Amino acid sequence: MVSLGLACCxxxxxxxxxxxxxxxxxxxxxxxxxVVLVAGTVTTALAPALLRATEGSHGAVLxxxxxxxxxxxxxxxxxxxxxxxxxxxxxxxxxxxxxxxEAIVSAIRDAAGTRAAHA
Amino acid sequence: xxxxxxxxxxxxALVPDACTSCMLCVRECPTWxxxxxxxxxxxxxxxxxxxxxxxxLDDFRIDYGLCMYxxxxxxxxxxxxxxxxxxxxxxxxxxxxxxxxxxxxxSGASESSTNSTMSPTTSNPSLS
Amino acid sequence: xPDIAPSRWHEELAAHVAGGYAFxxxxxxxxxxxxxxxxxxxxxxxxxxxxxxxxxxxxxSAEVASAVDLYPGAGWHERxxxxxxxxxxxxxxxxxxxxxxxxxxxxxxxxxPLPARVQTPxxxxxxxxxxxxxxxxxxxxxxxxxx
Numbered sequence: 001m002v003s004l005g006l007a008c009c010x011x012x013x014x015x016x017x018x019x020x021x022x023x024x025x026x027x028x029x030x031x032x033x034x035v036v037l038v039a040g041t042v043t044t045a046l047a048p049a050l051l052r053a054t055e056g057s058h059g060a061v062l063x064x065x066x067x068x069x070x071x072x073x074x075x076x077x078x079x080x081x082x083x084x085x086x087x088x089x090x091x092x093x094x095x096x097x098x099x100x101x102e103a104i105v106s107a108i109r110d111a112a113g114t115r116a117a118h119a
Numbered sequence: 120x121x122x123x124x125x126x127x128x129x130x131x132a133l134v135p136d137a138c139t140s141c142m143l144c145v146r147e148c149p150t151w152x153x154x155x156x157x158x159x160x161x162x163x164x165x166x167x168x169x170x171x172x173x174x175x176l177d178d179f180r181i182d183y184g185l186c187m188y189x190x191x192x193x194x195x196x197x198x199x200x201x202x203x204x205x206x207x208x209x210x211x212x213x214x215x216x217x218x219x220x221x222x223x224x225x226s227g228a229s230e231s232s233t234n235s236t237m238s239p240t241t242s243n244p245s246l247s
Numbered sequence: 248x249p250d251i252a253p254s255r256w257h258e259e260l261a262a263h264v265a266g267g268y269a270f271x272x273x274x275x276x277x278x279x280x281x282x283x284x285x286x287x288x289x290x291x292x293x294x295x296x297x298x299x300x301x302x303x304x305x306x307x308s309a310e311v312a313s314a315v316d317l318y319p320g321a322g323w324h325e326r327x328x329x330x331x332x333x334x335x336x337x338x339x340x341x342x343x344x345x346x347x348x349x350x351x352x353x354x355x356x357x358x359x360p361l362p363a364r365v366q367t368p369x370x371x372x373x374x375x376x377x378x379x380x381x382x383x384x385x386x387x388x389x390x391x392x393x394x
Contacts, residue, residue, distance in 0.1 A: 045348075066150075069184035069217060073150050076363040078351065083184075085214060094210040095183035095217055102123060103207035110210070146371035146383070154370045 001108065004053060006040025009065035009098040013039050016101035022108065034059030035112050037104070041067035041074055042084040050087050060091035060111035065098050072097060128188045129205040133179055133224035137200035140174040144192035144201060152185035153192060154178075179224060183209070184217040250284075251302045257312035259300060260287065264317050267291040268298055271318035276328045278357045283309045283334055289318075304334070313339035331355040360389030 001022075003013045016022055036057055042050055054061060063084060066072030071082030081087060094107045123129075140157035156177040161170040193201045211217060251259045268289040277284040282303040290297045304311050313336035314321040323345055325336040330344040333353040343349070352359045364385050372380040381387070 066183075066185060066187055069214065070182070072185065073187045075150065075185065076361040076367075078354070078362070079347070082363070083214070090214075092210055092212050093184065093214060093217055095186070096207070097187040099210075100123065100127065100129075100207045103210065106208050107210040142371055142373075148370075151367065151370055 001035045001037065001112075003037040003039055004050065006038070006042060006046065007067065009039035009067070009096075012096075012098040012101050013037055013064065013104055016104050019101060021101050021105045033112050035108055036061045037064050037108070038062065038068045038084055038090075039064040039098075041072065042081045042087065043079050044081055045079070047081050047084075047087050050084065054088045061088060062107055062111055063090040063093045064104060064107075065094065065096055067097075069093050069095065123205065123207070125205070126203075127205060127207075128190065128203055129207050130183070130203075130209060130219075131181055131186070131188075131190075131193065131224070132202055132204035132226075133221065134200045134202075135176060135179065135221055135225050137198045138176050138179060139198060139200075140176045141197065143195045143197065147191050147195045149189065149191065150185045150187055152182040152187075154180045154182075176221070179221045180218055181224060182218045184214060248299060248301070251300060253302050253304050253311050256285070256302045257314070257317070260289070260314050260317050263289050263298060263300070267293065268296075269318075271314070271320045271324070272297065274314060274318075274321050274324035274328065276332045276334060276355070278306070278332065278355065279303065280357070281306055283332055285311055285328075285334070287314065287318075287321075309333065310335035310337055312337050315339050357386065358388065360386070360391075362389075362391050365389050365391040 003010065005011075005013060034057060036054055036059060038050065038054075038061065063069050067074060067080075068084045068090075071077070071080045074080040075082045084090070092107055092111050094103055096103055099107075140155055142155055145153045145155050156179075157174050158177060159172045160175050162173045163170040190203070193203065209219075268291045270290040270292050272288040272290050274285070274287045277286065283306055285302050285304065287300045288297055289300065302311060309332065311334065313325055315325065315336070316338065322339070322341075325339050326342055326345040328334055329336060329339075329342045330347055330349060331354050333356065336342060347354070364382070369380065369382045369385075372382070
């Protein structure tokens, strides 16, 4: 699992890991099933880096929180990408601002067992 | 799983019968994530001299891709038609799936992961 | 505390440094329409006492003395305020943009539009009303063009 922690949502991902909500033995996915979490506001300046970080990845890409889904509270800002699925396709959207660690873990478990419908 | 606090902001629930389509929640939402479709009808109450205009709710939608869970809609509703409800398993595989309409918002059932459009994996039992 | 006259801004800051308020917490700007309010919060770390110092400059050709020689930490605060409001800090050695590439408009001026809010139909608009709805947070003088 790779977490691209860009803003506040990264703290909830961290919380999920640190508080033991993700159990290594139970939640470890096979190596072929990578899960990428995009957690936090994606700015226009960062969009190329997001593309580079995820291109070639064949696993699931999860949108964590409102900012990644739509720009969230910052959808109107000229420097914010109003929805990171304009940059890379998302396998799953976890709503929240931020989502609870439990919601993130639940989504990771759903995603880790399946291949993303990735182009 | 750990204990989730009872006052955690899970999802916003609607009591459709209490909603008068006054649009206060729609107007006060900072992210413009609420939409209401409504129409007016003429209703004559028994004993009334003439009909009055009432707003009828057709559809109430919250886009949880935009919602920032501030709760302003809940605070401003004069009829207490909106309230917090504990739910956090409503992740979906499509962006459109994040828009909840009237029926879903009014649903009192707790939303488990089986309600999401992605079904739990059966290939690896340890991940279910 | 009452506003300080812009011409006395540097002098007042210097007096505060001398008086023990040697730590700059924040230096920022608020767009008050015709004027920009420059705010500096300075702290005496020995007692945690803090003072909020303010001055107002005309929005057109806004400029004020830089505080960088008194509070070196003001360097970045003033760079950001300069690029976000288009205000000049006289005496600052390097007013390069801090956050953006410097090619855009001063983003925190109230006159700088958010095109997305102008272009997106407000769900709260009353379609049956013939009056043009005033959308909260969207000024009438905002254009819809992203520049």
